[in-house]
Amino acid sequence: MKLLGKKSFLSLTLAGMMALTACGGGDQDTAVKDKGGAASAGPKKVVFWHAMGGSNTKVVDQMVADFNASQDKIQVEAVFQGTYDDLLSKLKASMGTKDGPSLVQMYEIGSRFMIDSKTITPMQKFIDEDKFDLTQLEPNITGYYSLNGKLNSMPFNTSNPILYYNKDLFKAAGLDPEKPPQTYEELQKAADAITKTGKATGANFAIYGWFMEQFFANQGADYVNNGNGRNALATESLVNSDAGVKTLTWWKNLVDTKAANNLGRKTDDSKKAFSAGQVGMILESTASLKGLVDNAAGKFEVGTGFLPKPADAKEGGVVVGGASLWIMNDRPDDEQKATWEFIKFLTSPKEQAYWHINTGYFPITKKAYDEQSVKDNLKKFPQFQTAIDQLHQTKLNSATQGAVMGVFPEARQIVEGAIEEVLNNKKSPKDALDAAAKDITSKIQQYNKTVKQ
Incomplete structure (x- = not known):
């Protein structure tokens, strides 16, 4: 090259x-x-x-x-x-x-x-x-x-990201505090139950593109073409594939049904809400574990679970x-x-x-x-x-293994914008992700011109 x-x-x-x-x-x-x-x-x-x-x-x-x-x-x-x-x-x-x-x-x-x-x-x-x-x-x-x-x-x-949950809120909602939800469907039910207690909102996920990337991997789905950019330079974003649409539809439904709330892009806001007992579940980096456990000391017990995925997902994992x-x-x-x-x-x-x-x-x-x-x-x-x-x-x-592309930081921002549009009822999950994929693909191709002749 x-x-x-x-x-x-x-x-x-x-x-x-x-x-x-x-x-x-x-x-x-x-x-x-x-x-x-x-x-x-x-x-x-x-x-x-x-x-x-x-x-x-x-x-x-x-x-x-x-x-x-x-x-x-x-x-x-x-x-x-x-x-x-x-x-x-x-x-x-x-x-x-x-x-x-x-x-x-x-x-x-x-x-x-x-x-x-x-x-x-x-x-x-x-x-x-x-x-x-x-x-x-x-x-x-x-x-x-x-x-x-x-x-x-x-x-x-x-x-990598894991699910953090408030075991005390699980007990109050009649949920087993030793069994965190493993699928999108189980998380929806658990979040609904917590919200219905009136003690807290069921869940919150910060609008962070990293989480979307992880949801793809957990479904065994590539984020860009050409073997996630590992067989050859990526030329196309796949963020609008079934894995993306399914994830964003689920995420929007959580917010629409009040099972989850939308606190924006800052992961710190999500962590603060969790530590204050205002939300029952969040997604966060493993690097945040000590801080979240320490902040909950004397207030509630923190539980952890794997990143959830659709019940019918292909075999995957985290990046x-x-x-x-x-x-x-x-x-x-x-x-x-x-x-x-x-x-x-x-x-x-x-x-x-x-x-x-x-x-x-x-x-x-x-x-x-x-x-x-x-x-x-x-x-x-x-x-x-x-x-x-x-x-x-x-x-x-x-x-x-994770996607590889030269415009990844920009792509992450574009995906976050798409998630915002969906959660704020400006676009459907499919339309928002179609637009994001088109934009990312264009930027990938512009970048590739700088490294290929």
Whole structure:
């Protein structure tokens, strides 16, 4: 596949990659300072740009400090760059200069862009050279970041969505608090029962495109053509297929019957309503589990269940969300190798256990679950077993590997707009999704012109 000139490609794709996402955050920049040409006299410097805001910044900083203290040949500098979108903008501005990072964290929906930009060294190169055993990592996590049998980036912060429910409201509605709904139909009945108690609204789902993507995967349905963009570049959105129409029709019916309410796009609003006992069920990332359980302490017991799907759905599962780590190819070979050493450190069971316990993201390394700290954490937060089981029961196929397209952030925004139109009674599910598919398809084809000649 031939590319246009790097500057041309970047300018053509910049607009399509600016979108809001669920993770990352913060609004202050940290400048990367060039310490001059003394690097050769001391340890090899590795600059790591990331978007882990809030308390997660401290976790990243601690892992970096631990690595730096573990040896004296490499010195990693972690630089928080704001939200994922902020980071992406700064990365693009740095391309072609000497001011860029050695290693960058990129959200999962930026994967196609990173590959097409030709600015990265595939992780597979270092894996092969080092004979690194990939089987030690979770296959359903590495599967997302693999294309044509090649792992392009190393998974870092990984999550998927689960159903959270208020066990006290389930009891009050005469529902079994140990049996969360597994299907669309069961969720409708449970939500109806909770709403009828007058104590709370049955459910709320934030208008978040990630959820629609997950509902597709859970029905074994591809989101874009060409094997979800994995057999060849995607050329067409499939968001208006039966899986989408069925899901949005169900979602609208929940709202129309008062079994669910519509609080808009902000997942924080959905979480606040749940924590206040105002809604009985929500969909949220596994990374939110600790916060939701802590917020409910002393008020009600939080239950967790798998993401629901239609009773007649094909076999499916969930797609991992979050972000991964990419090595930039404009850095010297020895710097790239030093970066790989840091990445191997991050994937160790001990570091993955620390990461999981302190952030709520999945460990990507299987043996992390053998660490006593992880076992103790699971006893404290048994709800997380649901997330582990859901990940492990997902069978890897094109649907559950997740869609790959260069305009994914834009596509997510378009789908959210379609959901809003339906829930606000402006369009039918089919009409809204038809329009969304047409718009996304057009943008995919425009993007593809920048990477194909």
